[in-house]
Amino acid sequence: MTFPPPPITQFVLKVHSRCDLACDHCYVYEHADTGWRSRPRAVGDAVLARVAERIGEHAAVHGLTGVRVVLHGGEPLLAGPEVFRRAVERLRAALPEVCELDLRVHTNGVRLSAAYCELFDELGIRVGVSLDGDRAANDRHRRFANGRSSHPQVLRAVGLLREPRFRHLYAGLLCTVDVANDPVAVYRALAELEPPAVDFLLPHATWEQPPERPPGAGPTPYADWLLTVHAHWEADGRPFAVRTFDSVHRTLSGLPGLSEALGLEPVDLVVLETDGTYEQADSLKTAYDGAPATGMDVFRHSLDEVARHPGMAARQSGLEGLSAACRACPVVRSCGGGLYAHRYRDGSFDHPSVYCADLRALIDGLAARAGSVRRPVAPPVDLVGPELTDGQLDELAVGLGGRETVRALARSQLALTRTMLAAVHGSSGVARSAAWDLLAELDEAEPAAVDAVFAHPYVRAWAARRLGGDPGAGLGTLAELAAAAAVRAGRGDSVVVPVREGVLHLPTLGRLVLGGGAREARITGGRTGWTARTDDDAVAGSSDPCWQPLRRTVRGIALEDVDPQRAAHRWPVADRLTDAEYAGWARDLGEAADLLDRDLPEYAPGLWAGLTTVTPLRPTPDGHDVSSAARQAFGAVGIARPRTSSTLALLLVHEFQHVKLGAVLDREELYDRSDTRLFEAFGLSPRPIGSLFQAVYAHLAVTAFWGTRPTEGTEGEAARARFAHWRRLTDEAVDLLAGSGALTPLGKRFADGARESVDPWLRATVFPGRGV
Known part of the structure; x- marks a missing residue:
């Protein structure tokens, strides 16, 4: 049987095709491929528009809930600020509402300025910087064309990203390995910059252009270099994520790797050049001239066509696509044959990696240090919780869901979060974890304290990022969870937690703004008070003025403005609210709650049973x-x-419809997920069946809201017009959904429920005398 290729979720968008450095190991300008010479220097508006349309189209067809776009080059900052703004605006406008956009820029740092950082802060773009270590290491390759060092400029750029106002933009550092450099000096130089993640890359090479191997260095110099770094990284308590090490630990535990360089998972990355042509991974530029080419472009070809390109298929074929020697290797599931480009020899990629011996030595070395070569991940125990009753499904099908029904969904989601956290710990490569052991102990003795922390929405968001391979999702969050549960339990347990950018965070409780250079702190105490002693001997606690508690409002809803994991939404989150801003939010939420209780009593109980957190976003x-x-x-x-509390009420009930349906979809099949057809409804761009289902479900509440608004005066006239507008569009969309042929029996039950809600609205007279 032939299976369709997996959807593409990662995109490298070249916004500029030239560079202001002359790095002699650069795969774009210094290797076999010369395609850059004929391309426009900067990406044009027409290309940006079509790129956004293609990515949005692909996300809609495949029902993607998230895509990552890396703005790249050449040196991307040469493109100028307006190119970034236009690119991001077009991408956000083109993506379906349910698809989150993860934006990154990768730069050499030379041109990074405070103005650029302010722009990236506004647009929600995280920044990765290339740096090969200390000045001696960096100057071996990363220099200007006149030979001048770029190291001072790069340090200045990283210094900007380490400032408190920009620290959240700091995605990490990329370091190309040179075995002539001292690995300890390189590691120390990078660690001093407190990166959230470091990616150590093997220099691109093939069997025809093999990597440097200094005389007398032994048969596996690259493995030896990386294992030396690993030893110091472990001794320091893994202060930041390292994708190479984390990938090996994950694959040894049976989980997917984190990059195309390790593991057998299909590669789902496409490069978009400044002229709109699609290319495969940039690393192929090292093989031969034209190696990454697909012959396709955004003006004539869809991303589904690119995914079916033979070159893409070869990088997605897993074990079957490897050479016989690789398939017979005992570490093949961790190695994955190495990077595809590194296998090139005599016109073919059907060979082991040119780094084969190094990869084997690295994997064996890391497995031995972990103490177990094949330690399994903790299995799911109760993935979705108890079954929903027929009555509860009937409530949800008509768009509602009372207090007990929504609580059942919440229990189901808590079970899923627990399973994901077990998988996070199982894939960590750490045989024993003090934080995990304490969580297990508290779960036995004080389960309510643990449940209160695990049920926090952004715990699962972090676990999903961690399991998805996001290097910024550090393992230290487990310690924060343990500390928060311990404080809630009030037993006086002591827990060591990370301090990031001078801030200590306790999920569901708040954050302690310490400043200074502390890396970790020991939390001791419980509900009535606790203290934190940092590794530089500073002491603070829950009664300290620098403690910023998580503030709550009506119905106990948290206004979450301190959790570093809260940036899970498709729009940038707001900073910590001032007292005046908090008071305004609290007032508006109180008024919105009163309105919903009065006017939407069939929706309100379920909303208050499940809505625990409102995260302020930045206004546009x-x-x-x-x-x-x-x-x-x-x-x-x-x-x-928003400007009014009534609009806030509408947004609350609208978005919570998506929350409810998402929880249902985590446990039930409502439609054929392989159906790739697009459906046009609500005046929006064509979207797949899953997005249509979400839109129908959300607009049941939207229509109900406008049907309850006052009908007198100018505002009443506008409300009646909106009700007439949304009931018509929802009626049409329900017909489209019911007739799609893509629904499961339960999905048809939900479509019938939606029709049951809509029909009474159609019989109502909105404008007497107009026949409407």
Whole structure:
């Protein structure tokens, strides 16, 4: 049987095709491929528009809940600020509402400025910087064309990203390995910059252009170099994520790797050049001239066509696509044959990697240090919790769901979060973890304390990022969870937690703004008070002025403005609210709650049973209403504070419909997920069946809301017009959904429920005398 290729979720968008450095190991300009010479220097508006359309189209067809776009080059900052702004605006406008956009830029750092950082902060772009270590190491390759060092400029750029106002933009460092450099000096130089992640890359090479191997260095110099770094990284307590090491630990535990360089998972990355042509991974430029070419472009070809390209298929074929020697190797599931480009020899990629011996030595070395070569991940125990009753399904099918029904969904989501956290710990490569052991102990003695922490929406969002291979999702969050549960339990346990950018965070409780250079702190105490002693001997605690508690409002809803994991929404999150801003939010939420209790009593009880968290988002420059429900954060909605409390009420009930349906979809099949047809409804761009289902479900609440608004005066006239508008569009969309032929029996039950809700609205007279 032939299976369709997996959808593409990662895109490298070249916004500029030239560079202001002359690095002699650069795969773009210094290796076999010369395609850059004929391309426009900067990407044009027409290309940006079509790129956004293609990515949005692909996300809609495949029902993607997230895509990552890396803005790259050449040196991307040469493109100028307006190119970044236009690119991001077009991408956000083109993506379906339920698809989150993860934006990154990768730069050499030379041109990074405070103005650029402010722009990236506004646009929600995280920044990765290339740096090969200390000045001696960096100057071996990363120099200007006149031979001048780039190291001072790069340190200045990283210094900007380490400033408190920009620290959240700091995605990490990329270091190309040179075995002539001292691995300890390189590691120490990078560690001093406190990166959230470091990616050590083997220099691109093939059997025809093999990597440097210094005389007398032994048969595996690259493995030896990396294992030396690993030893110091472990001794320091893994202060930051290292994708190479984390990938090996994950694959040894049976989980997918984190990059195409390790593991057998299909590669789902496409490069978009400045002229709109699609290319395969840039690493192929090292093989031969034209190696990454597909012969396709955004103006004539869809991303599904690119995914079916023979070159893409070869990089997605897993074990079957490897050479016989690789298939017979005992570490093949961790190695994956190495990077595809590194296998090239005599016109073929059907060979082991040119780094084969190094990869085997590295994997064996890391497995031995982990103490177990094949330690399995903790299995799921109760993935989705108890079954929903027929009555509860009937409630949900008509768009509602009372208090007990939504609580059942919440229990189901908590079970899923627990399973994901077990998988996070199982894939960590750590045989024993003090934080995990304490969580297990507390789960026996004080289960309510653990449940209160695990049920926080952004715990699952972090676990999903960690399991998805995000290097910024550090393992230290487990320690924070343990500390928060211990404080809630009040037993006086002592827990060591990370301090990031001078801030200590306790999920569901708040954050301690310490400043200084501390890396970790020991939390001791319980509910009535606790203290934190840092590794530089500073002492603070829950009674300290620098403690910023998580603030709650009406119905106990948290206004989450301190959790570093809250950036799970498709729009940038707001910073810590001032006292005046908090008071305004609290007032508006109180008024919105009163309105919903009075006017939507069939929706309100379920809303208050499941909505635990409102995350303030940044307002848009044009003042348009912005709201979001993150697929991996049950119980939370993100909203930029609107002008009126009635609009806030509408946004709350609208977004919580997405939250409810997402929880249902985690446990039930409502439609054929392989159906790739697009459906046009609500005046929006064509979307797949899953997005249509979400839109129908959300607009049941939207229509109900407008059907309850006052009908007198100018405002009443506008409300009646909106009700007439949304009931018509929802009626049409329900017909489209019911007639799609893509629904399961339960999905048809939900479509019938939606029709049951809509039909009474169609019989109502909105404008007497107009026949409407």
